[in-house]
Amino acid sequence: MGKAWLNNRLIHKAMANDSFAFSPATVAGGDAVRLQLESDIVNWLKLPLELDPEKATVVLQKQAGKFDSDEAFQLSQKGSQVVITANTTNGLMYGFYELLREKVMGTKLNTDLQSPSQPLRMIDHWDQTDGSIERGYAGASIFFGKPDKLDNPDVGNFDVKHIDGDIFRHDRTRMITYARMLASVGINAVSLNNVNVREQGIELITPKYLDGVDEIATIFRGFGIKTYLAINWAAPKLIGGLDTSDPVDPKVQEFWAKVCKNIYSVIPDFGGFLVKADSEGEPGPYQYGRDHAQGANMLGQAIKPYGGLVIWRAFVYNAHQDWRDRKTDRAKAAYNNFAPLDGHFADNVILQMKFGPIDFQTAEPLQPLFGKLRNTNQMMEFEISAEYLGHQIDVNYAVKQWYKMLNYDTKYDDLKDPHAGAVLKETAVNPAHTGMAAVGNVGMSEHWTNNPLAQANLYGYGRLCWNNQETPEDILHEWVALTFTESDNKTQSTIYKIVDTSNETYRDYCAPLGVGFMVVPHYHYGPSVNGYEYDRWGTYHFADRNGVGVDRTMATGSGFIGMYSDKLSSEYENLDTTPESVVLFLHHVPYDHVFANGKTLIQTIYDLHFQGYANVEQYVKDWATVSGKIDDRVFESVSDCLKQQLADALEWRDQVNTYFYRMSGVPDDQGRLIYE
Amino acid sequence: MGKAWLNNRLIHKAMANDSFAFSPATVAGGDAVRLQLESDIVNWLKLPLELDPEKATVVLQKQAGKFDSDEAFQLSQKGSQVVITANTTNGLMYGFYELLREKVMGTKLNTDLQSPSQPLRMIDHWDQTDGSIERGYAGASIFFGKPDKLDNPDVGNFDVKHIDGDIFRHDRTRMITYARMLASVGINAVSLNNVNVREQGIELITPKYLDGVDEIATIFRGFGIKTYLAINWAAPKLIGGLDTSDPVDPKVQEFWAKVCKNIYSVIPDFGGFLVKADSEGEPGPYQYGRDHAQGANMLGQAIKPYGGLVIWRAFVYNAHQDWRDRKTDRAKAAYNNFAPLDGHFADNVILQMKFGPIDFQTAEPLQPLFGKLRNTNQMMEFEISAEYLGHQIDVNYAVKQWYKMLNYDTKYDDLKDPHAGAVLKETAVNPAHTGMAAVGNVGMSEHWTNNPLAQANLYGYGRLCWNNQETPEDILHEWVALTFTESDNKTQSTIYKIVDTSNETYRDYCAPLGVGFMVVPHYHYGPSVNGYEYDRWGTYHFADRNGVGVDRTMATGSGFIGMYSDKLSSEYENLDTTPESVVLFLHHVPYDHVFANGKTLIQTIYDLHFQGYANVEQYVKDWATVSGKIDDRVFESVSDCLKQQLADALEWRDQVNTYFYRMSGVPDDQGRLIYE
Structure with missing residues (x-):
């Protein structure tokens, strides 16, 4: 099984001069989290566990009631020592992993109080x-x-x-x-x-x-x-x-x-x-x-x-x-x-x-x-x-x-x-x-x-x-750095760029603009534009020769929009102030409707689908450049996936574009090939 | 298991005064067909098998080389006896079943030479x-x-x-x-x-x-x-x-x-x-x-x-x-x-x-x-x-x-x-x-x-x-008479009418005019207008906002039509001389194309689908009238099937009509409800 973002060899390397100790009060009781943490230091990371906190480079120090959250922690520098403080051993554990992360990434010690957004x-x-x-x-x-x-x-x-x-x-x-x-x-x-x-x-x-x-x-x-x-x-x-x-x-x-x-x-x-x-x-x-x-x-x-x-x-x-x-x-x-x-x-x-x-x-x-x-x-x-x-x-x-x-x-x-x-x-x-x-x-x-x-x-x-x-960008930077630690910067940056744009890319070649559910029934992989259109699941796009999308307005539709706060309802009720990414979720829109950017709906559909596929083509090219720079089996696995993604994105692009071309009769304004 | 069209009790009743004999030359050899036939007379029909042909009312008489086909047979009246003549016991067996049929139906003896069309x-x-x-x-x-x-x-x-x-x-x-x-x-x-x-x-x-x-x-x-x-x-x-x-x-x-x-x-x-x-x-x-x-x-x-x-x-x-x-x-x-x-x-x-x-x-x-x-x-x-x-x-x-x-x-x-x-x-x-x-x-x-x-x-x-x-009509008359022998004429006629029109009814509410394959993928039951449209099986209808059907002409299509004889090719190449029932198999036809009967394609699609469903509604009503007139379990089984057929025909009607309405934008000229 893969080591994912926790590579004990790399962590050991980054902390080769470190040793750990629990402050005396912290050790009391048969606390399962502390026992596991000690075991991980000794058995998993093969790093020293000192009995005397003075001798350790990292001290884990429990202080009940110190912070608002029992899971919060704070790292601090005390002379040559790093001290992790928390109300509980759970907080200490989260501080421990934060420290590992920072050590492997080689970043400066973050001494902010870190407390979870969600309990x-x-x-x-x-x-x-x-x-x-x-x-x-x-x-x-x-x-x-x-x-x-x-x-x-x-x-x-x-x-x-x-x-x-x-x-x-x-x-x-x-x-x-x-x-x-x-x-x-x-x-x-x-x-x-x-x-x-x-x-x-x-x-x-x-x-x-x-x-x-x-x-x-x-x-x-x-x-x-x-x-x-x-x-x-x-x-x-x-x-x-x-x-x-x-x-x-x-x-x-x-x-x-x-x-x-x-x-x-x-x-x-x-x-x-x-x-x-x-x-x-x-x-x-x-x-x-x-x-x-x-x-x-x-x-x-x-x-x-x-x-x-x-x-x-x-x-x-x-x-x-x-x-x-x-x-x-x-x-x-x-x-x-x-x-x-x-x-x-x-x-x-x-x-x-x-x-x-x-x-x-x-x-x-x-x-x-x-x-x-x-x-x-x-x-x-x-x-x-x-x-x-x-x-x-x-x-x-x-x-x-x-x-x-x-x-x-x-x-x-x-x-x-x-x-x-x-x-x-x-x-x-x-x-x-x-x-x-x-x-x-x-x-x-x-x-x-x-x-x-x-x-x-x-x-x-x-x-x-x-x-x-x-931000997802910060998180992704961390993940790339922790997972592909030993790869060069260019490799890390290539991987980052592929992953960073991938959510939007996928969205762009799938069902357009929030209308959803143009997937193969049951499986939910790959395109089937009409797959759910006459089914019992309540997931329809209502495309006809004039337009597509679900009218959920209060004025003429299902009234769903009225379930939001007044401000949001007013925004969504108006086609012009509805975010483009979900416009077909909320409105039935004529193909010739012109969005704020001057593009029609039909042209937007075409453009998104051509762009989504083009992105995947670029991923395939970019990924080829990391060959030899990362673990071979990871490289091959991703390559295989990208190959299938490319074939699949092509199906999405062509089936969605052809479907809407057959419906609307409007050709692509850039003359790209849309199959009849 | 059901007795289908071979009800030994009814056959026995119709032949209560009959007995069978094989002419002497016919009995020679361990012929499996003859042995089975004898067993069926004795064990299945419980009718007498005479050793002396003179004493039987039905004589089975093998005459090698008598007819062109070894499977052919002829029934003839010889005094009070019916003689079945054939080259082989296989032919005698076919004659035997013909006689059973005629006896149960009470028809006049058919003395024509009966020889199979296909070997x-x-x-x-x-x-x-x-x-x-x-x-x-x-x-x-x-x-x-x-x-x-x-x-x-x-x-x-x-x-x-x-x-x-x-x-x-x-x-x-x-x-x-x-x-x-x-x-x-x-x-x-x-x-x-x-x-x-x-x-x-x-x-x-x-x-x-x-x-x-x-x-x-x-x-x-x-x-x-x-x-x-x-x-x-x-x-x-x-x-x-x-x-x-x-x-x-x-x-x-x-x-x-x-x-x-x-x-x-x-x-x-x-x-x-x-x-x-x-x-x-x-x-x-x-x-x-x-x-x-x-x-x-x-x-x-x-x-x-x-x-x-x-x-x-x-x-x-x-x-x-x-x-x-x-x-x-x-x-x-x-x-x-x-x-x-x-x-x-x-x-x-x-x-x-x-x-x-x-x-x-x-x-x-x-x-x-x-x-x-x-x-x-x-x-x-x-x-x-x-x-x-x-x-x-x-x-x-x-x-x-x-x-x-x-x-x-x-x-x-x-x-x-x-x-x-x-x-x-x-x-x-x-x-x-x-x-x-x-x-x-x-x-x-x-x-x-x-x-x-x-x-x-x-x-x-x-x-x-x-x-x-x-003819299918003659065959159906036989089947109804043999299967529902003891039911009254009105019941037989009701069943006949349902079955007689059923092939056309089913065709009418399914994929229109020979275009085929608008079925649920894999299962092939129930409608999925686009189910195979973007699949790998080569079964497409190519519907767009202007028309539907597969252009297989020599002039502009796949050229398939050219594979027929010259006469048939010419007939099919011309949209006006192509039989309506397969017109979308052979041509891509605009919705507003007017057929010889003065109807447009789109109106023809709507009419067929409304009619097909209406027929099933009628079947349900008609079938209800045979309750108590036929075997209860047969009645219930057919009733259950008809119930599902009705629901299914409704889906076909509505999905196909809505699909083409969304495509064409043309309303039904009789103002019937087509869902948007």
Whole structure:
């Protein structure tokens, strides 16, 4: 497995003259994080651990209550020593990885107080008990499955097999390495299994499988990471021997209380439950005429005695829309379901909402519930795994997009800081119960991710969780420097440039201007312009001979735009003040509409698609120049991916351009070849 | 299992006063057909078998050499006796079933000489050794598979599983009943396994599996049916331990000689091989730089000593077309591959060609090789299983379409009878080696077929093979009378009317006017107007804002039209003299083009789709009236199918109409609702 951005040999080299010590008060107690940190210094980095702090070059010093956040830390220079100060060993650990980073990059010691933007920084694994991963593109699960099954081919079909015998992979080496990667970028929570909870996944919460879960949780614990499980809402019926899962039924409440008791007796610091309910066919409280606050709070009540959390996904919609029905708008579903419940959710319940109103597309406006909800714990959800972003084949540095969403201005004048990331704390019931979550992207692949460059998204996701204001460019500079440390500047700069522009490049050759979902059904890779146009998923582009896009205006459309703050609504209602990147998400626009830059819509579509493909051609050329300058296997893997990306970008370019040319009849104003 | 059109109780009732005898000379020898016939009279019909012909009401009398065809028969009245005369017991058997038919229907004895139009009347099963059936919609295989696996869900994916232990189902009752059904309509050849030969299917030709094949062949033998196997062209490499399958390699020739020797030692009347080569990824002679005559003749040579045949499919095309490439035309593939080989194929080799140039669509012009080839044995291939004709959910009496293709006028003036069915004999190397083949449609379903009305296609296929001039209407009258014998006239007439119009109805709500392939990819059921438009299969409609259809003219298109006889070419080259039903197969037509009937193309599309759906609505109403008048389970099965057909026809109507409305911008001239 690849060393990703944590190369112990390089760190050892950069710190060859260093030694570590914990200040005396820091050592007390059997703290799993400290034990792991000591082990990492001694066993992983092979650096000296001094008993006497005076003799060490780096001192880790715990000072309870020193900072506002128990995870914050500060580095300081004290004579020839570097002192890492934090309230807890978790804070010290984050300071330790910051120091490693700075040493390897050779930068000046950053003595600012460093405190996380978000208290919850989570990765949701969609791993399944048979070792497959829904929407996984990097091989099989590192948690589950048999040793001989390491691939996870994308068959657009996510049935889960029943596994005879042990469902756990027990690959401790890989799990420890992964946990360290996560800790090094500040992740402090993981959910192990797919939110579509099937087969033995339903029973992970039962004594039969808790020892296996505990083995994983114990590894993560050493890295300050709490373990969560996704649950099946219908578990009382499916595995509890009850004839109902109704949340107001005392037998159901008792079932969940017992589940919690069992779990916490094995895993005392268990994080809690992640729940997808009433969505895409999954069961939920609506079946019993209960609302989602009732459903979630019942679980909150059960887990409250143990300090656990319930993370409740807002991705609730009717997946049986009729394309003929132009009044229903899937983009409004989360708002319609959850806006009326603001203030109804318990203190230990968190609403987890995808960043946009539809589904992890290349360009969406912000989910309008952010800023609208004023008394609800919330998390913003991303998808590192790249389901709609190229399946880890195409280079796609999604951190760019995430940064934009976190810093999206909701334009609520009454909020102290109306930007989406900041809004979370200000509008929470309990500001400690807010944060970010993202679908993970690793598997048993040689390089953790399919395209080694996709590691940048895992790195960047963590860094961005920690500091919502750290720019994607700064993060990328770090990642390149840490990953390709021994390569020359030109090589690093070439890699940086490819990754830096990749998110926009991918977006440009896909479905144009935020309209989304022109992908091959089920698989979600490659173009199929009409693939979802007459389907039941509510994801339409409504292209006709005159124009394309979804009218979500208040005046003539679905009214979705009215769900935003007044200022944002007014901006979006007007085609001329709508950002071009999402204009087709919000308006049905005639092909001959002229944007502010003087270009028509149809010409904009053509230009974006020609440019997107041209960028990939350039990536292929540029990448060839790093041959021999980086690890050969990484070079080959990326080369293979780029080859497929080039072929695929060509399909996108040509199919989208031809489709709109056939529709509009307007030729390209630069005379480039658009197939008839 | 359903009794289909052979209800022994009803036959017994109609023949209660009858008894049978074989004339003395007829009884000689251990003739499997005679033995089966005697057994059927005694055991199946429970009717008396007299030793003395004088005492019987029906005498079966073999007279070698009496008629031109060894399968022909004649019924005659001799006093109070009916005499069936034929050259062979096979002919007697066909006469026997004709008499049963007439008795049940209560019609006057038909004393015409009845002789088959085609010597080979074959059903190709696409059954697989794991019990699944490629493009099977009536449950699992009746030949292969485990007893507990009776369904065959359509997953659009035809992988074959390796089966541990016995691959044969051994359901003798069902196989005998099926064989009798086939014999009763004149089928005399079956191929057991899928032409995409995979997994243990490759080994069916080896001693390991020959006893199992022999069990089946022995059953069919009693009904005058020869058994064939589909082979994998690469068998010498895959199972023969050779490093090549090159047909000119002596080791390869030796391999096939040995295969034949093994087979014929177990099954002395084995029919021969069916081969799909160099098509859709299957191996073939092109891999070795050999042509298809070399490939086929090599096999012909190996099987010649035993009197076997090689049936070689002409469905050879490159399944990796680029949609941008407007010059390549899949419709031309068979012609391009095989026209140059006319006269090159051996006497015991037959070219099996789909009726149309593309692939079993609802409307296609005739495959232009028919009539063009002048020195090649040929079979015309149909697909009873209804892959593109509604999956045995939608009622679809395809006999209408087949009759049309068999009686298609090739307009070659130099042929005695230029109609496609008749052409086969006239242009053959050996007129005994021509005929018809069709992909079977039965499985372990309760009624043999999924929709019980789909039995009419199996019945009709056989009847049409026997007599290419029997009209689909006459055949349907027979089938209704034999199947719903005890229902009243009004019920029979209601059923007749639904089935009679069903082929046209289905065609009308699907892809319009012969353009084809607007189906859901892989599954081939339900609409997806653009599903194949940018795919690699060469099946495009090229719709744009001005028009739709494939220009295959000589003047401006692919030139495909030039492959027909001069007369037909001229007719097709001119848009005004092209039959409307295939006009979009042959021309790219502007939406505002006015047909002879005064209607525009766009209005024709709308009208057909509204009418097609309206017909299904009527079917639903009409079918409701037969409740209680026929078998309840048949009634319910058809009702369920019609319900799904109605929903599906609605999708076809609306998606196709909306698609073309969005494209053309032309509203329906009758103001009916077309969704935007």
